[in-house]
Amino acid sequence: xxxxxxxxxxxxxxxxxxxxxxxxxxxxxxxxxxxxxxxxxxxxxxxxxxxxxxxxxxxxxxxxxxxxxxxxxxxxxxxxxxxxxxxxxxxxxxxxxxxxxxxxxxxxxxxxxxxxxxxxxxxxxxxxxxxxxxxxxxxxxxxxxxxxxxxxxxxxxxxxxxxxxxxxxxxxxxxxxxxxxxxxxxxxxxxxxxxxxxxxxxxxxxxxxxxxxxxxxxxxxxxxxxxxxxxxxxxxxxxxxxxxxxxxxxxxxxxxxxxxxxxxxxxxxxxxxxxxxxxxxxxxxxxxxxxxxxxxxxxxxx
Numbered sequence: 600x601x602x603x604x605x606x607x608x609x610x611x612x613x614x615x616x617x618x619x620x621x622x623x624x625x626x627x628x629x630x631x632x633x634x635x636x637x638x639x640x641x642x643x644x645x646x647x648x649x650x651x652x653x654x655x656x657x658x659x660x661x662x663x664x665x666x667x668x669x670x671x672x673x674x675x676x677x678x679x680x681x682x683x684x685x686x687x688x689x690x691x692x693x694x695x696x697x698x699x700x701x702x703x704x705x706x707x708x709x710x711x712x713x714x715x716x717x718x719x720x721x722x723x724x725x726x727x728x729x730x731x732x733x734x735x736x737x738x739x740x741x742x743x744x745x746x747x748x749x750x751x752x753x754x755x756x757x758x759x760x761x762x763x764x765x766x767x768x769x770x771x772x773x774x775x776x777x778x779x780x781x782x783x784x785x786x787x788x789x790x791x792x793x794x795x796x797x798x799x800x801x802x803x804x805x806x807x808x809x810x811x812x813x814x815x816x817x818x819x820x821x822x823x824x825x826x827x828x829x830x831x832x833x834x835x836x837x838x839x840x841x842x843x844x845x846x847x848x849x850x851x852x853x854x855x856x857x858x859x860x861x862x863x864x865x866x867x868x869x870x871x872x873x874x875x876x877x878x879x880x881x882x883x884x885x886x887x888x889x890x891x892x893x894x895x896x897x898x899x900x901x
Contacts, residue, residue, distance in 0.1 A: 621646030623701045623711045631717040634689055635808075637668055642682045642711060644701055649673055649680055651704045657697040662686060663868070689811055689865070691720040784823035785891035791816045792883060801876040807868075809876060810861040817883050824890060834858035850886050857882060 624643045632638040644650050650673060655662070668685040675681075694717075698710040795816065800809035821829035821837070825844045829837055838855050842848065857879055863869030 621648060621709060623650075623699075623709045625696065625699065625711040625714050630714060631719065632688060633719055634691055634721050635687065637685050637687060640684045640686070642684070642699065642701065644673075644680045644709070645678060646680075647678070648703055649675075650682075650701045652702050653682060654700050654702070657699065661692070661694055662688075665868075688718045689807065690718065692718050694718065783891070784820055785887050787823075788816055788820035788887050789884065792880060792887075796880055806864050806876075810864045813879055813883070814858070814861050814865075817886075820887055824892065834862050847889065850889075853882055854886070 622645050624645075626641040626643055627639065642653055666687045666689075668687060669683075670685075671683045673680045673682050693715070696714045696716050698713050700708050700710055702708050792813075795809070795812050798809075800806075800812070815830070818829040818832075818837070821827060821841065825841060825846060827840045827844065829840070832840060837858065838851050841854070842851060860869070860871045860875055861879070864871060
């Protein structure tokens with residue numbers, strides 16, 4: 600009888616520990632994502648017990664609740680439980696995702712492993728290196744009649760070519776001047792500002808998206824116009840870099856205030872004055888118009 604009672608106590612004591620060998624994993628199709636693109640992560644827990652909650656507090660420094668697009672409840676898939684999380688990242692960076700605690704109703708807790716995530720910036724639309732390769736034309740089978748117009752044309756212009764060659768030998772030689780023609784920095788910036796204004800982002804409550812796109816356009820203009828690393832510099836360093844160029848000093852105070860206000864919106868969820876967005880566009884257009892280069896003489900327009 601005493602042996603039977605001992606066995607019952609041992610079995611009852613082991614019940615709370617059944618299932619503690621469950622494991623948790625953090626999975627994704629790829630651990631790299633482009634800024635602004637929805638990114639789906641999966642928390643996969645093996646075993647029969649259904650998890651209760653997952654705490655994302657350790658991710659709070661780089662992922663705000665506003666950037667979580669969706670979070671699905673636990674779904675049973677075979678011998679595993681899966682929770683899907685779709686988020687947005689707006690700043691290019693390399694993050695070490697901390698481990699996430701997965702809590703069960705019995706107060707047991709297991710942790711996902713830490714994973715490394717690379718967030719790369721959206722390619723610039725005017726960078727030819729980011730363009731997809733040009734696909735070849737689907738060609739038909741070659742027939743001899745395809746060359747007939749070419750043969751007739753060659754025979755018809757042989758005399759003209761001989762005359763042009765004779766004239767070329769007698770003419771004075773002139774150096775050919777070639778130039779690479781590209782869209783001027785001020786024209787590109789003004790076009791992008793106009794497109795941004797038409798999107799009406801701030802009117803629709805997308806304040807962070809507007810500020811991110813606006814500051815990128817302004818920095819890109821400064822980098823092309825003044826040949827500085829404006830896209831890689833901080834908001835504190837950019838005015839100082841411009842002051843070492845021929846950038847008009849009267850615009851420096853306004854630029855500093857504008858960068859501070861947009862940073863508050865992008866990183867601190869600040870609530871600036873309502874006129875900030877319209878005033879920002881006016882200020883940017885004024886700076887671009889008064890600092891643009893005269894492409895013929897490569898000097899600022901007076």
